[in-house]
Amino acid sequence: MRDQTPFSDARSADLLHWYDRHARTMPWRISPADRKDGVKPDPYRVWMSEVMLQQTTVAAVKAYFLRFTERWPTVSALAGARDEDVMAEWAGLGYYARARNLLKCARVVHQEHGGVFPENHDALLALPGIGPYTAAAISSIAFDLPETVLDGNVERVMARLFDHHAPLPAAKSALKDYAASLTPQERPGDYAQAVMDLGATICTPKSPACVLCPWRDPCQARRNGTAAELPKKTPKTPKPTRHGIAYLARSAAGEWLLERRPEKGLLGGMLGWPGSDWSDTPTPAPPFHAQWRDLGAEVRHTFTHFHLYLRVEVADLPQGYNPQVGQLIIGKNDFKSNDLPTVMRKAYELWVEKEALG
Structure with missing residues (x-):
């Protein structure tokens, strides 16, 4: 007392x-x-x-x-x-x-x-x-x-x-x-x-x-x-590594295809790129049929309980594409990469880097 x-x-x-x-x-x-x-x-x-x-x-x-x-x-x-x-x-x-x-x-x-x-x-x-x-x-x-x-x-x-x-x-x-x-x-x-x-x-x-x-x-x-x-700490269990795919699609007019993530779960309610599940062996889930091109590099990001290796694939967004439930088309002047969560922004920055290299 x-x-x-x-x-x-x-x-x-x-x-x-x-x-x-x-x-x-x-x-x-x-x-x-x-x-x-x-x-x-x-x-x-x-x-x-x-x-x-x-x-x-x-x-x-x-x-x-x-x-x-x-x-x-x-x-x-x-x-x-x-x-x-x-x-x-x-x-x-x-x-x-x-x-x-x-x-x-x-x-x-x-x-x-x-x-x-x-x-x-x-x-x-x-x-x-x-x-x-x-x-x-x-x-x-x-x-x-x-x-x-x-x-x-x-x-x-x-x-x-x-x-x-x-x-x-x-x-x-x-x-x-x-x-x-x-x-x-x-x-x-x-x-x-x-x-x-x-x-x-x-x-x-x-x-x-x-x-x-x-x-x-x-x-x-x-x-x-x-x-x-001091203080002494109980040793932490090593974090597992998960893998995933992010799909970046941009139109000729500079529009981007994004999605609003579900309210529950990681990055809940945030804007992000359409993507696969995050697991040991992710199932590809492109948002539309196209010739998707692998950028040949991974985004690496650490969450509280696991490391994520995110492969980035890109394609042209078809003119007049009709977004599906949960998807959004963001115009060139309205897109702000800083509005994205860090892991999604890293995927965008990887795309920018690869574009600059041609």
Whole structure:
């Protein structure tokens, strides 16, 4: 049970003192000084950043976050957006189920909560796409509630601070208990961001800068010389490799044949090239009968659970072609390769490269 005094542990106060001087500047963050002056975080921006940051780096997210919040500055504005516009803006950020859940969540908040995110942790958990980590992060950062936020940076910091050698993911429960024991009642939102900043900038996976760390003295792993080997992780099973075929067809007028992928599954709801299944031995499935030409090179892309080798075949799109269900013909001036998910854009770039070589 967590001690209810504001700073039951001097380590919490030391970390906040460090954060006041070294907090990272981010477009979704309220600085410690502004927060002290009474400026409150926008829960919409906190939620948006946390969804985008799942399995993605801060550097990759910043531009996406700024574009999204400029185009849709409130959760109600996002709730009214067209699905295809949101998916196009998300293209390249990966893990596309996040984008689908982003829209679902925005619409629930708009329709059932009057466009205001609930401050209750359990109510946040009930929203589409919000799991325990995101609910805790919003509760803590946006509403300054003493919830325990546990991401990869915090796990690493806790494993080293307490010299905990049980491997992840089994160690998550113990590491969360450690993190909870340090979460203060005073400034819990700043504290949560402070621990994440500490892991991102000081207590890094390799070569941690222990001499600069505000927790260098109480850190048990530093004293025991084990920091570099923590946190321990259970070895991952090697990813399998799947194969597939992408079919790129363009008309003489520069029109492209694309398809909208099914809502469920990988790249759900995204625009992409017609193609085969992705398997050990894919079954060819050209979108129409033609003399398809193999570009003689493969696109290689890695998803969470497998590697994909995608063969690219090209053909001329017949004049007056009637698109089938799920297919779209995109005019030359309307086609934007950046609206495609990364693996599909790689196929297009391969075509561009081969065209340039003649």
